[in-house]
Amino acid sequence: MTAALSFPGGAVDLAQPTAPQLTDNALAWLTLAQQQLGHVESLVEAGTEQIHLYREIATLRAQLRRTRATLAELTELQAAE
Amino acid sequence: MTAPILLVDLSAEFWRNYHATKSGPQAYEFTLERLTELVAQYPRMVICCEGKSPKRFAWFPEYKANRPPKPEDAKESLRQIIAELEATPGIPVLTCDGYEADDVIATLCLQATEPVHILSRDKDLYALLSPTVRMLIDDKLVGPAECVAKFGVRPNQIRDFLAIVGDASDNVPGCPGIGAKGAALLLQHFGTLAAIKAAPVRDIEKMPGVGKKTLFSLREWDPALAVKLVTLMLDAPVQISELFPQQESEADMADMTRIQTERKNGPLKIVVYGPEGVGKTRFGAFCNKPIFLCAESGLSAPDLANVPAFPAPETWPDVLAAIEHLKTTEHPYRTLVIDSIVWLADFVRADVRAREKMTAAQYDDYGRGEKFAFDSWVKLASDLDALQAAKGMHVIIIGHSSPEIFQNPQGEDYARFQLALTKKAAERWKQWPDFLLYMSQEIFTKKSKDDKTHKGVVGGHRIYTERTAAFDAKNRINLPAEIEYETEDPWRAFAQAVRETVAPKATEPKPEATAAA
Numbered sequence: 001m002t003a004a005l006s007f008p009g010g011a012v013d014l015a016q017p018t019a020p021q022l023t024d025n026a027l028a029w030l031t032l033a034q035q036q037l038g039h040v041e042s043l044v045e046a047g048t049e050q051i052h053l054y055r056e057i058a059t060l061r062a063q064l065r066r067t068r069a070t071l072a073e074l075t076e077l078q079a080a081e
Numbered sequence: 082m083t084a085p086i087l088l089v090d091l092s093a094e095f096w097r098n099y100h101a102t103k104s105g106p107q108a109y110e111f112t113l114e115r116l117t118e119l120v121a122q123y124p125r126m127v128i129c130c131e132g133k134s135p136k137r138f139a140w141f142p143e144y145k146a147n148r149p150p151k152p153e154d155a156k157e158s159l160r161q162i163i164a165e166l167e168a169t170p171g172i173p174v175l176t177c178d179g180y181e182a183d184d185v186i187a188t189l190c191l192q193a194t195e196p197v198h199i200l201s202r203d204k205d206l207y208a209l210l211s212p213t214v215r216m217l218i219d220d221k222l223v224g225p226a227e228c229v230a231k232f233g234v235r236p237n238q239i240r241d242f243l244a245i246v247g248d249a250s251d252n253v254p255g256c257p258g259i260g261a262k263g264a265a266l267l268l269q270h271f272g273t274l275a276a277i278k279a280a281p282v283r284d285i286e287k288m289p290g291v292g293k294k295t296l297f298s299l300r301e302w303d304p305a306l307a308v309k310l311v312t313l314m315l316d317a318p319v320q321i322s323e324l325f326p327q328q329e330s331e332a333d334m335a336d337m338t339r340i341q342t343e344r345k346n347g348p349l350k351i352v353v354y355g356p357e358g359v360g361k362t363r364f365g366a367f368c369n370k371p372i373f374l375c376a377e378s379g380l381s382a383p384d385l386a387n388v389p390a391f392p393a394p395e396t397w398p399d400v401l402a403a404i405e406h407l408k409t410t411e412h413p414y415r416t417l418v419i420d421s422i423v424w425l426a427d428f429v430r431a432d433v434r435a436r437e438k439m440t441a442a443q444y445d446d447y448g449r450g451e452k453f454a455f456d457s458w459v460k461l462a463s464d465l466d467a468l469q470a471a472k473g474m475h476v477i478i479i480g481h482s483s484p485e486i487f488q489n490p491q492g493e494d495y496a497r498f499q500l501a502l503t504k505k506a507a508e509r510w511k512q513w514p515d516f517l518l519y520m521s522q523e524i525f526t527k528k529s530k531d532d533k534t535h536k537g538v539v540g541g542h543r544i545y546t547e548r549t550a551a552f553d554a555k556n557r558i559n560l561p562a563e564i565e566y567e568t569e570d571p572w573r574a575f576a577q578a579v580r581e582t583v584a585p586k587a588t589e590p591k592p593e594a595t596a597a598a
Contacts, residue, residue, distance in 0.1 A: 007120050007172070008113060008165040013120040017084060024222070025083050028196035031212040036194065054569045055384055059194045065556065070083040 019081075029067040036060040038072040085196035086325065087123035087217070089116065090164075090172075090187055091130050092180045093201050095159050096151075099446060105158035109169060112162055119200065119217075120172070125325055129185040130164050137310055147252040168409040173324045180317040186312035190214050192321040198222065204248065205313055207232065208239040233265030239276035241419045244307040253310045258298040263290060274304055308465065321386065343544050348469045352422075352510055354384040354480035354500050355520035360568040361479045364520065365418030367572040368477060372412075374403050385401065397432035401464060417468065422510060423481045429457045435490035451503050458509050479512065482519070482552070498552040511553055512554040518572065519545040519552040542566050544575055558582055575592060 004011040015023070040056050094115065120126050135145045167174045170437070175185050183205050190197055190209045199216045201204055206216060209226045216223040226235050234242045245264040247255025249541035259267075270288060285296055324369070325466040353364055362380065362452045365371055366388045373380060375388035380388050391403045407417060419425065433453040434444055444450030465476050483501035498519065511517055523540030544564040546556040560582050566574035 005120055005124055005171065007117055007169055008118060008162075012117055012121050014124055018124070022083075025085060025196060028085065028213045030084070032195060035392075051384055051569075057170075058570065063194065066083050073083060 017073070019074060019077055022070055025069055026070040026074060029043065029063055029070055033060060033063040033067060036063055044064075083121055084125070085198045085215075086125045086127060086182075086189075086193065086321075087119060088129055088186045088197060088199045088201075089119075090186060090199070090201035090206075091128050091163065092159065092182055093163065093203060096155075099155050099158075105152065105155035108155060109158040109162055110300065113165075114165075115538070116355070123198065124171075126172055126173060127189065127324060128174040128233070129182040129189075130163060130174065130176045131181045132176045132185075134179060135181045135440075136179045136314070137181070141253075141306060141310055143252055145251050147249075156385060160320065171413060174317055177317045177318075177319060180314060183312040185317045185319055186258070188315050188317040188319055189321045189324075191315050192319075197522070204239070204243060205311060208236050208313060208404060210236040232261065234268045238268045238273070240308065240312055241277075242268055243311040244274060245306050247275075247307060248311060251310070253307055255307055256298055256302040256304070258295050261509045263295060274308070278304070278392055282367060290501045303585050315430065321464035323389075344559075348473050349475040349477075349516070350465075350469070350514040351475070351477045351516040352480060352500070352514040353518040353520055353544075354482050354552045355498075356482055359520045360566070360571040361520055362420055362573070364571040365416070365420060365477045367570050368418070369475065370413060371477075372407070372414040372416070373416045373418045373420055374400065376424050397425075397428040400428060400539045404461075404468055405463045407474065408464075408471045414474065416477060419479065421479040421481060425461070426454075426502055426506065439443060448503075448505075451505060454503070455505050455509065458506050462509065462513050478514070480510070482521075497550060500553075503552075511555075515557050516546070517553060517555045518575070520566075521545065521552075542568055542571070544571065544578075 004013075005014055027062065036059055040053065040060060043053055043056060091112075093114045095108055097107065098111040098115075102108055102111065116126070135507070141215075162175060166172050175189075177185055178186075183201075183203055186201070186206060187209055193214070195213075196216045197212070199209070201216060202218050207223075210223070210225045210228050212215065218357050224413040228234070228236050228239065232239065232242055242261075242264050242394045243253070243255075245256045245259055245267070247253050256264075266288060267277050267285075271280055273464055282296065282300075283301065285291055353361055355361055362375075362382070363383065365373065366385050367381070371388060373388060374394065375390055376393050380386065380390055394400045394403060400520065404417070407414065430444065430450065433439065433450050434441070437450070437453055439450055468474055469476060481501040482498040484496045485499040486496055498521075500510055502510065520542070522542050542565065544566055545552060545554045545566065547562040547563065548554055549562075558579065560578055564574050
């Protein structure tokens with residue numbers, strides 16, 4: 001599946017990421033999630049208000065979801081190969 | 082979308098091409114060609130440019146004074162690229178007065194909660210490298226390991242390294258007599274520039290390759306200016322979450338759009354209503370790239386302060402003009418959230434009264450005003466349909482609920498919750514959407530131990546998707562009748578329920594395929 005982006009000079013088709021790129025992305029997402037987890041823990045220890053914690057947890061959840069989505073893309077790519 | 086965000090130092094890329102070709106138009110072509118290649122891999126690209134009067138020039142008038150003046154034709158080509166990129170939807174071009182592109186990139190990296198790649202080869206930017214922030218140099222990704230291999234110091238030591246060595250390209254003076262090797266050795270041993278300055282002479286003397294001359298230079302040298310000039314500023318007035326907002330719910334809405342596309346080829350139409358304080362505004366705020374059309378006080382919760390919204394309309398034509406604006410201009414928004422339809426009803430009433438020159442009593446007389454008002458609602462619905470057709474935007478309309486007595490032909494009359502509008506208008510807005518959702522907090526009664534008294538007990542929050550005796554609701558994809566949600570993010574629970582409802586059906590083999598097998 002390709003999508004087109006409008007760009008000066010015409011539409012650009014999105015490139016399919018390669019397996020090394022997806023692996024790299026998944027690792028980056030996972031690292032961010034790990035960092036965010038540490039951040040959330042430190043906020044909890046500092047007694048941060050619940051509303052702010054929810055936002056940080058939402059970010060963490062999004063990062064984990066992106067990790068999973070990237071791994072799913074990678075698995076799909078490897079299966080196709 | 083899982084590809085990292087790409088931050089582009091446009092001037093650096095352009096001038097590199099210019100120095101290679103010595104031609105403005107050719108540099109223009111090469112730069113655009115490179116960006117076109119990259120945007121295919123990085124759909125979320127941010128162009129960072131130098132703003133007017135960078136602060137470093139005020140701190141040190143000799144800053145970059147060693148560079149020859151730039152030719153006018155090349156400057157014009159650069160301006161042309163910037164103008165073209167600015168006109169491209171979905172590609173933010175950032176210029177902050179007082180800040181250089183590096184500072185904008187550094188600020189965005191600090192704010193990012195997702196992987197970032199930087200298109201630049203500027204030494205200053207090595208300070209930002211981490212497992213999640215990498216530089217893209219000659220199609221290779223450069224991370225902290227490459228920084229250590231190249232300079233002999235870690236990214237968090239780069240600032241001190243550059244302060245000691247100086248930056249000839251920016252005309253930043255370093256410590257006289259100490260080169261890259263010496264600076265790396267000192268930083269490897271002492272860790273930071275402050276530690277080097279504070280170290281006893283005998284400790285520095287023990288370092289191999291540090292002669293008396295170096296030692297003397299170090300002691301005499303005041304690093305304050307160099308440190309200030311090579312330190313990346315992290316307070317540029319930019320916000321990465323505004324460039325690509327609601328990244329987490331994008332996947333939700335993407336899934337839902339796919340579902341809808343499979344079924345009826347169209348963006349979503351949702352009307353959600355319920356009592357106060359059940360999270361209706363949050364339902365809209367956490368969907369895909371929303372823009373709110375609401376009263377000034379509509380997004381008052383502190384964590385919703387950054388949700389984009391039109392200036393609060395004051396008349397009915399303002400409301401229609403806002404929708405027209407979304408329909409006819411390029412913008413990054415994917416969902417229009419109207420909060421609330423009840424608030425719009427006041428505008429409709431005022432508009433009809435002014436247009437038809439009616440007093441309040443005449444308006445209410447035998448529902449005379451309502452007949453005209455209905456035309457206004459029909460116009461709004463048709464404008465929203467046109468917006469969806471033109472831009473594929475989802476529309477979420479938020480409403481309040483009010484109890485109405487339902488005349489039951491088969492038994493006793495009973496109260497049920499309706500959209501808080503006149504009957505005719507409520508009927509119109511119940512028919513229009515694909516999803517009519519009733520949000521509420523479950524309330525039930527509990528008997529006391531002696532069985533004599535009943536006590537009201539508040540339960541969890543629910544989104545109801547099917548009509549019951551107590552309220553109207555509907556959906557067209559067989560959602561569960563009740564979806565439990567947390568008030569902080571009702572959208573998530575709804576999107577999850579939609580996915581779970583539709584996903585198994587999407588993978589079911591078609592009857593023909595089964596028969597063929």
